[in-house]
Each structure stands twice: as C-alpha cells, then as structure tokens.
Amino acid sequence: MADYLNAAALLALAREAEAKQEAGAPTPCSCTKTPLDGWQSQPLSLDETQFDEIGTLLPEDDPEPTFSEHLPGDTNYWSADAPVAPRYFPYNRCTVWRCASCARLYLRYTEGGGYFVDRRIRALRAALIEDVPLPA
Numbered sequence: 001m002a003d004y005l006n007a008a009a010l011l012a013l014a015r016e017a018e019a020k021q022e023a024g025a026p027t028p029c030s031c032t033k034t035p036l037d038g039w040q041s042q043p044l045s046l047d048e049t050q051f052d053e054i055g056t057l058l059p060e061d062d063p064e065p066t067f068s069e070h071l072p073g074d075t076n077y078w079s080a081d082a083p084v085a086p087r088y089f090p091y092n093r094c095t096v097w098r099c100a101s102c103a104r105l106y107l108r109y110t111e112g113g114g115y116f117v118d119r120r121i122r123a124l125r126a127a128l129i130e131d132v133p134l135p136a
C-alpha cells in the first residue's frame with residue numbers, strides 16, 4: 001500500500017521533481033511523447049514498467065471519497081489548466097507515479113467500472129496544486 005500524501009506533501013514532491021528538470025536541460029523522455037497536461041486515456045505507447053508508484057491521494061479513512069469536482073472559471077475536467085485539488089474528484093482516487101528515467105511525476109486513476117474501465121493519466125504540475133477544503 002502506497003503512502004498517503006496530503007496536499008503539502010504532494011506539492012513538495014512536485015516542486016522537487018520540477019527543480020530537477022529545471023536544473024539541467026529538460027530530459028527528453030519517452031513518457032512525454034504524448035502531451036499529458038490534461039487528463040488523457042493512458043497512451044498505449046506508454047511503458048508502464050518505467051513508472052514507480054510513490055504515493056496515493058486516496059484518504060485512508062475515506063474509502064468512498066466524493067465525486068464532486070473543483071473546476072473554477074472556464075476549466076473543465078479535461079483542461080490543461082484545471083486545478084489539482086487533492087480532496088476532489090478525480091484526484092482523491094489517484095496514485096502518484098514517478099518516471100524512473102526522468103523523474104517526472106504523474107497522477108493516475110481508473111475511470112468507470114463494470115464494462116467501462118479507462119485508465120487515465122495526467123502530468124503533475126506544482127503550480128496547479130490547490131488545497132481546497134471540502135464543504136462542511
């Protein structure tokens with residue numbers, strides 16, 4: 001079972017990963033072949049074995065987190081600039097993965113259930129992480 005990451009821990013990891021990319025020339029990597037700035041169905045070209053799971057955003061004490069989404073302004077689920085609000089759908093079901101080759105971070109979860117199952121992936125950007133509390 002992967003470690004639970006709260007928003008602060010997620011932000012720290014994302015900043016660290018981005019600092020590594022900025023320290024040198026950004027590392028070209030097979031994981032960036034398909035743009036993953038917004039949610040995408042996991043590209044078939046993506047080699048899953050090159051990713052390591054480093055944490056989960058699923059709260060341990062809440063096995064059925066909310067399906068509410070946090071989408072301010074003109075953003076929608078697919079937007080490249082949609083905020084990453086860890087307490088809201090789909091982030092509250094995501095696991096966090098690190099590319100073993102380039103150390104970039106990704107969020108992944110499985111959309112749907114039953115006959116319709118789609119594995120989705122999105123690149124994690126520190127600037128989009130927003131710790132928005134759930135309504136009381």
Ligand SMILES: [Zn+2]
Pocket residue numbers: 029030031032099100101102103104
């Ligand atoms: Zn990579």
